[in-house]
Amino acid sequence: MKLSYLLLAIATESSVSTTPSVDRVLNAFGQESYGVDVSFPVHYLDVWDKEDNPLGDRQSFYDEFMDGCREHYGGKIGSTACDITEEDRAAMSLRQPSSMQNYTDTGFKKVQAPKQVFDMLSDYWKKNYERKEHENWPKGNTYVNHWNSPTYMVNVESGTLRGGGQNMKRKIWDGVKPILEEWTGMELEPSSMYGIRMYTDGAVLSPHADRTPLISSCIINVAQDVDEDWPLEVYGRDGLAYNVTMQPGDMVLYESHSLIHGRPFSLKGRYFVNIFIHFQPTGKLLRERDTPILTDADDEDLPIYILRGNPEEDHWLQQQQHPSKQHIRVRESPAAAATPLEQIAQAAATGDLNTIAQFAATEKHLLHQTDKNGWMPIHEAARGGHMDVVKLLVDHGVDINSRTRSGKGSTPMKLAVDSHGLEHELVEYFSSLGALNIGPEL
């Protein structure tokens, strides 16, 4: 397949529908195609499957997938974790791509992996696959149906496997970087390397956009033993699905932060072996661009690949690792000079239970108040991961489902999930109370 066809077709046929439709629709390669929420839920989890789905009964396929997760993790908390991961995946797929700076015209491209990189990976795999280890998935994770089709790792970072370690990683970074720089026109720096992962018979990879800073990325197919191609399904700029098939030695370049990608059809075969290599732009341009892009962030809080004034900006600023400037200021102000509300916010954010308990005894109403950023103490405590503070607030009747930003932002559960992951005790606690996991409205 040639990507120039895709470019051409998009340029000349701008009327291609971007809305999901089950009518006969051809993508730029002339394949019969479809939009999101046809092969697998991408944007919506509840009502997504079409009655006349050209791919057959995908709803049952998905229901079985989810039942597998819920049974595997078991109980109310376990199955809630599966649902939370799904809600998060769908919200990200909806929110993230349109908020991201893209650096290429197509979003994906298949090339050959550099020979020396492929040979090194292939050699490493052959020498070490017998010592592969079960890949550990966080509780409730639905990105791969690992409960049905376990995945394994032959970790390139391993200090104990023959040939692995930092030296090998450096050779891989150095080997693929020029290809991605050439493709994106941006100077890149490494952000993450993951693999070598082995998928097994029946595996499904849910369509998703990667978390930042996994921006300019590639997948190398290291080895496979399959009965039929196991396509990587991506949604192109026309909103339609493309199957990209890979043989060992093939490398798919993709803008992983904005391009929805997955493997929603079950793997038929023994194994399929990949490594994922991710970079982020430094801001330096390697060539002139037709449309200007941000290269130098004047507000140093936000990375250059997030478009200003878009939904992802808010979301990004809410993450605990990158608190908004306003919140930093609240935390840094000396307690004496702060108003009572600011003192409570600070105590909740830092887990200072004594201060919260004192206010609970004297000025209880303040526990329910919203500060000028639209946050209540329970939001600060949830983001800070402070179980004892959250419990005290809940015991004092604070609304567990209150949302930041006048009801338009996140619930405490959502802040806890985003900041601490699904396995954190706070998330278990919230789940046990039936709390809602809701994020910012777009």
Ligand SMILES: *[C@@H]1O[C@H](CO)[C@@H](O)[C@H](O)[C@H]1NC(C)=O
């Ligand atoms: C991708 O492959 C699957 C499974 O082989 C097939 O059902 C689907 O129609 C293909 N999609 C496109 C867009 O070609």
Ligand SMILES: *[C@@H]1O[C@H](CO)[C@@H](O)[C@H](O)[C@H]1NC(C)=O
């Ligand atoms: C970036 O690319 C993705 C997928 O390729 C697309 O959905 C999104 O709209 C693009 N972003 C912008 C801002 O154009």
